[in-house]
Structure formats: C-alpha cells, structure tokens
Amino acid sequence: MNFVIFVIAMGALIWGAELIIKQSEKIALKFNIPEFIIGATLIALGTSLPEMAASVAASMNHKPEIAISNVIGSNILNITLVLASVFLIARSINPKRDFFAKDSTWALVPVLIFILMILDGVISRFDAILLLLLMGAYLLFLLQDAKSIPLEELDDVDVSHFSWVIVIPILIGAFILVIVGAHFTVESASEIAKSFGISEWIIGIVMISLGTSMPELVVSISAAVKGKVDMAIGNIIGSNLANTTVVLGSAALANPMPINAPAYLFDIATMIVATLILVFLTANKLYTKSAGISLIIILGLFLNNTIQSM
Known part of the structure; x- marks a missing residue:
C-alpha cells in the first residue's frame, strides 16, 4: 500500500511541477523574458519544486537524511542522466551561450560551500540563509546579463490568449498538488524504507531523487529534441544550483539538519566529481555523444555503489 501511495504522490508532485512550469513560461513570455533566462530561472526553479517540496517536508518531519540525500542524488x-540524455539524443549541440564563462561555475560554487558547511556535522539556519543569498546573487547576475540575450519564442507555449484569471487558479492548484504530493511522498518512502530495512538515505538518494528529477529529464529532452540546447543545458545548470541553494537552504531553514558526512563520502564525492566534469565539458565545449557516454559511466558507478550499500 505504501508503494502505491508513493507512486500516486510522486505523480501529483511531478504533475503539479509541470503545471507550474507551463504557467511560468507563459508569464515570462508575456513580459518578453529571453529563452535562456526562462530555462535557467523559471523552468529550473520549477523543475526543482519537487525536490524542494520533498526536502522541506522531510526536514519538517525530522528526516534530514531524506532531505539531504534527495538534493545530492x-x-x-541531473548531470549523469539528464545531461547525458541531452548529449545522446540531440542531433547537434552548438549552444549560443558560453556556459563555462557565465554559468557552470555557478553550479560548482554552492557544492564547494556545501562541503564547508557539513564539516561541523550540521547544516544550520545560518548556513541556509547563506545558500539562499547565493541563489539571489545568481538571479541578479542573470538579470544583468539578460540584456545581451536575444528573445526567442517557445514553440509549444501559446500566449496569444493569456489571462490572469486562468493562470492564477492553475498555479494555486498546482502548488497544492506539489505540497500534498511531497508530504505523502516522504511519508510513504520512509515507511517503505522501514519495511525493507533500507536506510532513509538510500530511499532519498535513489527513489525520491529519481522521481523528483523526472521534470528536469522531460523538460531537457523535450528542449533538446526541438534544438533548444541552450534551454536544455541552462535548465540542468540552474536546477543543480537551485537544488544546492534553494532546496537545501529551504529545508535547513525549516529545521537545522545534522549529517554524518563520513558515512556518505562516496555519494558526496560523486556529486563533486559530476559537477567538476560539468565544468570541464563546458570549458572545452565537449557537447558530444562521447561525453554523454562518459557521464553514463559515472551514473553506473553511482548506482552500483548504492545497490551494494542496500
């Protein structure tokens, strides 16, 4: 029964996030916000909503292992599965934006700061505020940089019949779906872990993180198929930044989260290595299928270690 509840709750979580993304796109295009900015901010934050809802719910329910492992997973x-899928599926990848000069290091900085924060064994409310400020700094950077980015239309978003009367109720309903879905996702996942004798960390880093990464996967693959690689890559970079800052920060703000870092060294190290590879690929513009295969290898090592830990 708990597994059924988990699947339904995760479905509500993802559906609610998808509705929020679509309405956010309409609002952004209504106000002529460039495509990359939509991908790196509104869509990135929107696709990170499941992670945020799940992690905040876990933190409030005193399940810090689920909250933190969800972010790390x-x-x-996002890098080893979603970005790899973009590289393998897209026919050609020639982004207009220099992601190394402007964006990928923004995904690395919060990861390094996260390492410093967990050295004392807890992510405090003060740490949370610093993480949220870092996301604010990135948004400010994007807004200042937006003037140099040409405006492009999203093919599948029609704003000719835009109406706040329709958009606002859909957004409210979608947020309710996300919040309720997050609560039951965390509770059912916790019960599944107990029934199988699996740690909440494993449940969070595999089951919940895989489910909450589905919006990023769907949005990025859809964008890649349509040739919108800037939006696809921007969504991944923005989502990882949002995960480490907004998601983790919101969860720690709700409740300080203790973490036994040495016990989860492999997973933390994998996140660092994956992020460094992201920076390396963007620095050398290695947007190739070979790079995609390399990322899949990292994913295989991560999943193999997780399975052996169960």
Missing part, C-alpha cells in the same frame, strides 16, 4: 542524476 538529484544533482548527480
């Missing part, structure tokens, strides 16, 4: 999967 999602960051790993």
Whole structure:
C-alpha cells in the first residue's frame, strides 16, 4: 500500500511541477523574458519544486537524511542522466551561450560551500540563509546579463490568449498538488524504507531523487529534441544550483539538519566529481555523444555503489 501511495504522490508532485512550469513560461513570455533566462530561472526553479517540496517536508518531519540525500542524488542524476540524455539524443549541440564563462561555475560554487558547511556535522539556519543569498546573487547576475540575450519564442507555449484569471487558479492548484504530493511522498518512502530495512538515505538518494528529477529529464529532452540546447543545458545548470541553494537552504531553514558526512563520502564525492566534469565539458565545449557516454559511466558507478550499500 505504501508503494502505491508513493507512486500516486510522486505523480501529483511531478504533475503539479509541470503545471507550474507551463504557467511560468507563459508569464515570462508575456513580459518578453529571453529563452535562456526562462530555462535557467523559471523552468529550473520549477523543475526543482519537487525536490524542494520533498526536502522541506522531510526536514519538517525530522528526516534530514531524506532531505539531504534527495538534493545530492538529484544533482548527480541531473548531470549523469539528464545531461547525458541531452548529449545522446540531440542531433547537434552548438549552444549560443558560453556556459563555462557565465554559468557552470555557478553550479560548482554552492557544492564547494556545501562541503564547508557539513564539516561541523550540521547544516544550520545560518548556513541556509547563506545558500539562499547565493541563489539571489545568481538571479541578479542573470538579470544583468539578460540584456545581451536575444528573445526567442517557445514553440509549444501559446500566449496569444493569456489571462490572469486562468493562470492564477492553475498555479494555486498546482502548488497544492506539489505540497500534498511531497508530504505523502516522504511519508510513504520512509515507511517503505522501514519495511525493507533500507536506510532513509538510500530511499532519498535513489527513489525520491529519481522521481523528483523526472521534470528536469522531460523538460531537457523535450528542449533538446526541438534544438533548444541552450534551454536544455541552462535548465540542468540552474536546477543543480537551485537544488544546492534553494532546496537545501529551504529545508535547513525549516529545521537545522545534522549529517554524518563520513558515512556518505562516496555519494558526496560523486556529486563533486559530476559537477567538476560539468565544468570541464563546458570549458572545452565537449557537447558530444562521447561525453554523454562518459557521464553514463559515472551514473553506473553511482548506482552500483548504492545497490551494494542496500
């Protein structure tokens, strides 16, 4: 029964996030916000909503292992699964934006700061505020940089019949789906872990992070198929930044989260390595299928270690 509840709750979580993404796109295009900015901010934050809802719910329910492992697992999967899928599926990848000069290091900085924060064994409310400020700094950077980015339309978003009367109720309903879905996702996942004798960390880093990464996977693959690689890559970079800052920060703000870092060294190290590879690929513009295969290898090592830990 708990597994059924988990699947339904995760479905509500993802569906609610998808509705929020679509309405956010309409609002952004209504106000002529450039495509990359939509991908790196609104869509990135929107696709990170499941992670945020799940992690905040876990933190409030005094399940810090689920909250933190969800963020780490999602960051790993966004790079090794989602980005790899974009590289393998897209016919050609020639982004207009220099992601190394402007964006990929923004995904690395919060990961390094996260390492410093967990050295004392807890992510405090003060740490949370610093993480949220870092996301604010990135948004400010993007807004200042937006003037140099040409405006492009999203093919599948029609704003000709835009109406706040329709958009606002859909957004409210979608947020309710996300919040309720997050609560039951965490509770059912916790019960599944107990029934099988699996740690909450494993449940969070595999089951919940895989489920909450589905919006990023769907949005990025859809964008890649349509040739919108800037949006696809921007969504991944923005999502990882949002995970480490907004998601983790919001969860720690709700409740300080203790963490036994040495016990989860492999997973933390994998997140660091995956992020460094992201920076390396963008620095050398290695947007190739070979790079995609390399990322899949990292994913295989991560999943193999997780399975052996169960």
